[in-house]
Amino acid sequence: MIDPLSEVIGLLRPRTVLTKAISGAGAWGVRYADFGHPSFAVVIDGACRLTLDGESELRLRAGDFVLLPTTPGFTMTGFEPVAPQPIDPHAAAAAGPGEIRHGRQSGPPDLRILGGYFVFDGEDAGLLASLLPALVHVRGAPRLSALVELLIDEAAQERPGRELVLGRLVEVLLVEALRLSPASDAPAGLLRGLSDARLAQALRRMHAEPARPWTMRQLAREAALSRSAFFDRFNRQVGAPPMEYLLSWRMALAKDLLRRQRLDIAQVAERVGYGSASTFSTAFSRHVGQPPGRYARQAVML
Structure with missing residues (x-):
């Protein structure tokens, strides 16, 4: 029998995948404007606070995975009081890969995150937003962490077949996130219908x-x-x-x-x-x- 979820994700066809490493130390905080493209992150070490516009604060710790299907505006900070630094996500994306360090620039970081975003080739990218809530948060998901690490590694290299591998890894990442996302938290859409x-x-x-x-x-x-x-x-x-x-x-x-x-x-x-x-x-x-x-x-x- 046909799997509708796989068919929808197959139509999306991610064509651009950009990955970044993010770290923070001391007193730090950033405020990202609305981006619109799907983004993802996994916390490697440490912890931080994440607050999406219109949502309650979420505390992230090592092993947590986050997927934002449309990446609305959000604030991410450490645990010391600070005025968040405004960041234009489009300018940050245009800067290309590489690590971003927030807060104290020297010494070991309090937080390490691997993440990135992708852009779909198809014109029906809204299908993803119809499947998921504004925020997917999965705690203790080693398969998702492993997929993100594979994405980071593949994106950093210029090996033959790179774009094909990146696209397939994103598709698998999405399927795994959808599997682990409670259908009761999803908006009305295919995911709830299939449940x-x-x-x-x-x-x-x-x-x-x-x-x-x-x-x-x-x-x-x-x-x-x-x-x-x-x-x-x-x-x-x-x-x-x-x-x-x-x-x-x-x-x-x-x-x-x-x-x-x-x-x-x-x-x-x-x-x-x-x-x-x-x-x-x-x-x-x-x-x-x-x-x-x-x-x-x-x-x-x-």
């Missing part, structure tokens, strides 16, 4: 056979629910009505096919469940905001 045994069956069938002319009755039958119960439960857990979710998934697949495989419009239409190129073109234009032919031509130029 519901009834809805998970319908979701898997939609992802396995996107070209099938699904009806509400058929999908409700897959979930062993009445149509009204299925509709209400799906809408509540996934955050969209079943047929709207199916349309969004078909369009995400269509954009990937047009962008990656250079198929003609009739072939794409058939693969995502449309009986004719004209019907597909109308639906695609309404959903994406431009005809599929123009979308494909623009993708070639990028």
Whole structure:
């Protein structure tokens, strides 16, 4: 059976991965503005305080892993009173790899963190935000720590196949973080839908056979629910009505096919469940905001 989670992450395709080592000593504190790209970090030694905008303070210690799907503004400090230094995350990213030292510049650090961020190649990066809460915090996850160390090592080298390896490591990192993220903490979306045994069956069938002319009755039958119960439960857990979710998934697949495989419009239409190129073109234009032919031509130029 198709795994919808793997399919969504497979469509994201990280294309840029930047890693950094961060350390702090003495009285130190930084205030990062909103960044927008997914970022991650694992605490190697020591401890610190992390406060995301609109969230409660979180105390991080050695072995903790943090994933921020959209990296909103946040403050990170040691444990001594200090006015946080403002940092532009875009300027920090442009500075490239290398260690950043906060606070006292000499002597052993009180904190060591390995982290970084990635940028997705696909246009549906919002899919990740729909799967996860604003902050994923996993305590004592050696597999995640090992993955981050592999990312740091690979990013620091210019070995053959570097970009492919980095992309695959990020995909595995995301899958592992999703596995360990409680579905009850996730916003309405695919992760919560898959945690519901009834809805998970319908979701898997939609992802396995996107070209099938699904009806509400058929999908409700897959979930062993009445149509009204299925509709209400799906809408509540996934955050969209079943047929709207199916349309969004078909369009995400269509954009990937047009962008990656250079198929003609009739072939794409058939693969995502449309009986004719004209019907597909109308639906695609309404959903994406431009005809599929123009979308494909623009993708070639990028």
